[in-house]
Amino acid sequence: MIIPAFIRSGGPFINYFKHDVRDSPLNVSMARVLFGTYLLWKFTTMVPWQSVQEWPVYVTSYDFPIPLWVMLKILPVEQYVVVAMLVGFIVGYRIGLCGFVAALLIAHMSLILHMVTNSGTSTTFLPPVYLLVLFAVFRRTDHLSIDKFRGQRSARLQELVRRLKSSSDRVYSMSVLKWILLTTGSFYFLTGFHKILYGFKWVDGANLRRYLQIAIVDRGKPLPLARFIIEQPLLAEISAWSSVGLEVGFVFAILAGVSITPLVVGLIGFHAIVSLAMTPNFFDQYILFSLFLPWDKINKKLSSTDKIEVVFDEKCHFCTRSLLLIDILDLNDVLSFYSQSDLPEQLAATELEFDEAMYAFVDGTPHRGYQAFAVIFRSFGFTRPVAWFMCLPGIDAIGERLYGYVASNRGRYFRCEA
Amino acid sequence: MWSEVVSPEFLASATGFLLFFLAASFAVYFHHSSQVRRLYVVIFFVMLLSPVVGVSLGWPMSSWALFGEPAPTHVTTYEVRIADAGGYEIRYDAHAAPPVTSTVLHQRYTEQIVSREDEYALRLGRYLLERSREYREQVEKGRDIGRWVRFPRHQLGYQWNRDDLQDIGRFEEIRIYRHEYTVSKDGHQVNDLSNRLVIVVNESTVTRYDEVDR
Numbered sequence: 001m002i003i004p005a006f007i008r009s010g011g012p013f014i015n016y017f018k019h020d021v022r023d024s025p026l027n028v029s030m031a032r033v034l035f036g037t038y039l040l041w042k043f044t045t046m047v048p049w050q051s052v053q054e055w056p057v058y059v060t061s062y063d064f065p066i067p068l069w070v071m072l073k074i075l076p077v078e079q080y081v082v083v084a085m086l087v088g089f090i091v092g093y094r095i096g097l098c099g100f101v102a103a104l105l106i107a108h109m110s111l112i113l114h115m116v117t118n119s120g121t122s123t124t125f126l127p128p129v130y131l132l133v134l135f136a137v138f139r140r141t142d143h144l145s146i147d148k149f150r151g152q153r154s155a156r157l158q159e160l161v162r163r164l165k166s167s168s169d170r171v172y173s174m175s176v177l178k179w180i181l182l183t184t185g186s187f188y189f190l191t192g193f194h195k196i197l198y199g200f201k202w203v204d205g206a207n208l209r210r211y212l213q214i215a216i217v218d219r220g221k222p223l224p225l226a227r228f229i230i231e232q233p234l235l236a237e238i239s240a241w242s243s244v245g246l247e248v249g250f251v252f253a254i255l256a257g258v259s260i261t262p263l264v265v266g267l268i269g270f271h272a273i274v275s276l277a278m279t280p281n282f283f284d285q286y287i288l289f290s291l292f293l294p295w296d297k298i299n300k301k302l303s304s305t306d307k308i309e310v311v312f313d314e315k316c317h318f319c320t321r322s323l324l325l326i327d328i329l330d331l332n333d334v335l336s337f338y339s340q341s342d343l344p345e346q347l348a349a350t351e352l353e354f355d356e357a358m359y360a361f362v363d364g365t366p367h368r369g370y371q372a373f374a375v376i377f378r379s380f381g382f383t384r385p386v387a388w389f390m391c392l393p394g395i396d397a398i399g400e401r402l403y404g405y406v407a408s409n410r411g412r413y414f415r416c417e418a
Numbered sequence: 419m420w421s422e423v424v425s426p427e428f429l430a431s432a433t434g435f436l437l438f439f440l441a442a443s444f445a446v447y448f449h450h451s452s453q454v455r456r457l458y459v460v461i462f463f464v465m466l467l468s469p470v471v472g473v474s475l476g477w478p479m480s481s482w483a484l485f486g487e488p489a490p491t492h493v494t495t496y497e498v499r500i501a502d503a504g505g506y507e508i509r510y511d512a513h514a515a516p517p518v519t520s521t522v523l524h525q526r527y528t529e530q531i532v533s534r535e536d537e538y539a540l541r542l543g544r545y546l547l548e549r550s551r552e553y554r555e556q557v558e559k560g561r562d563i564g565r566w567v568r569f570p571r572h573q574l575g576y577q578w579n580r581d582d583l584q585d586i587g588r589f590e591e592i593r594i595y596r597h598e599y600t601v602s603k604d605g606h607q608v609n610d611l612s613n614r615l616v617i618v619v620n621e622s623t624v625t626r627y628d629e630v631d632r
Binding site: 041042045046047048051052054055056057059064065096097099100103104107110111113114116117118119120121123124126129130133134136137138139140175179182183186187189190191193194195197198201202205206207208209210211212213214216217218219220221230236275279280281283 | 432435438439442443445446447449450455458459462463466467469470477478479480481482483484485486487488489490491493495497509515516517518519520521522524525526527530538541542544545564567568569570571572573574575576577597599601603604605606608
């Protein structure tokens with residue numbers, strides 16, 4: 001019965017065109033962090049930018065308003081700016097500015113790269129450019145970010161405390177993921193569309209076999225999978241038809257609001273076969289598809305269901321805003337927030353100094369300050385590694401001191417009425 | 419006069435780039451307005467899907483036409499090989515000259531070398547020789563720890579190992595071969611027509627063995 005239920009739910013990949021709201025904002029923030037980290041990795045390690053600068057001749061002509069020598073000169077500076085912008089983007093600091101500047105510079109740098117390579121190496125930098133801008137334009141829907149934390153500076157403390165203590169039944173917009181999904185569908189549609197332009201000449205197993213033969217002759221390495229497909233006429237026919245079907249069908253599935261999982265799984269398999277049979281590698285696509293996984297449900301499944309009672313200082317603006325961010329991860333609703341004014345009897349009886357530090361109670365056992373945060377982080381699937389790190393010998397000692405310092409000086413550095 | 423200086427390609431490229439980033443900057447700045455966000459989405463998708471109606475807006479837009487054309491039956495392809503002073507040769511490993519991939523090096527650049535002036539061939543040839551010597555040292559020492567953390571290349575191409583390099587001396591020249599063959603219409607048969615050395619490039623000279631393509 002598990003499989004039919006799984007199919008009924010549409011499978012793991014979410015069609016945000018069908019539902020562009022969810023009861024948790026986690027998927028948007030998770031997508032930003034995943035995408036930003038992937039892009040930082042790709043940008044810093046895939047292309048040695050210095051060799052782009054030193055490359056002696058080009059394979060395409062240069063058509064751009066700024067002189068080439070100027071663009072080559074600023075290339076090394078751009079690298080560092082992009083890295084700084086991507087780090088800001090990942091942690092959610094000034095997502096608009098960081099996303100836009102990173103997109104602009106990556107577009108420019110990949111334009112120069114295109115003159116050197118004129119291939120997929122440079123064009124694989126274009127989807128990230130579009131996605132960075134989409135994240136920047138729809139940044140209001142990203143709730144787990146430094147921007148959101150900073151944006152609540154002017155909010156009234158009573159209102160923040162009320163929000164933290166009330167159980168939320170809000171829905172959150174996923175519009176950025178909806179447009180990212182349609183952008184992804186559009187790439188595939190365009191590749192399929194160009195094949196359809198050639199009609200049945202392309203959608204033909206013989207055409208695919210010829211492509212595979214050319215790959216075997218040209219690539220300089222053995223391609224056993226290509227040979228296998230050539231020798232199986234039916235397989236070649238199915239592969240040719242299904243590649244066009246998957247490419248064009250994906251966008252129609254998105255727009256029709258039906259499950260995209262079969263098409264995503266098909267496209268993942270298609271990319272893997274193309275890599276093994278013909279050598280072009282579309283690693284980026286695997287990461288792009290992961291943005292449409294239900295990260296909120298995964299976190300919920302990985303999180304504990306044991307209740308934690310958190311007592312915080314209701315006079316501290318900074319503390320309340322921090323806990324509002326943490327509350328986003330609480331998908332099992334295990335956290336109950338209390339402050340000095342509404343302490344339950346059993347917690348009040350502990351006579352602990354709730355003005356001095358935050359407390360987390362698990363089965364009646366109090367955890368103070370830094371350890372309280374560690375207990376909360378251990379409770380959520382995605383932050384469990386952070387909790388393990390926090391409890392490492394040496395790290396915990398530093399953390400305790402840091403927490404103590406921040407707690408006793410919070411009025412000096414942050415907006416706090418304590 | 420202007421049309422001579424400012425080519426249609428130049429205009430298309432500059433227009434696409436400026437239009438995209440002007441629309442993006444406007445939408446990023448006025449992101450709080452749902453109308454602006456909607457307008458940006460419309461502009462973006464019109465630009466992205468413009469190849470459907472045959473419009474090419476230039477970078478950062480692309481046609482996304484991958485393997486769009488039907489595969490040919492008569493194929494002319496090139497191969498870059500690297501040789502020592504004794505004439506012993508081996509296929510050039512594109513990993514030696516990043517960021518180009520195997521197909522770009524062996525196909526696109528060789529087409530340029532064949533059709534353009536000697537200066538182009540000489541500059542590229544010297545660069546490839548220099549890079550291959552450095553890369554060879556790395557392969558022989560087996561010291562490329564970075565490969566475990568690098569983002570995967572766009573092509574899983576041919577790669578040298580220590581055994582490949584054992585019998586070859588110092589790299590001295592780049593050799594380009596032109597390979598002509600036919601693939602039967604049903605894709606089952608490959609028939610070689612010719613495989614000829616067309617150009618040799620060393621540190622100071624370019625020797626062409628076939629003038630047909632110039």
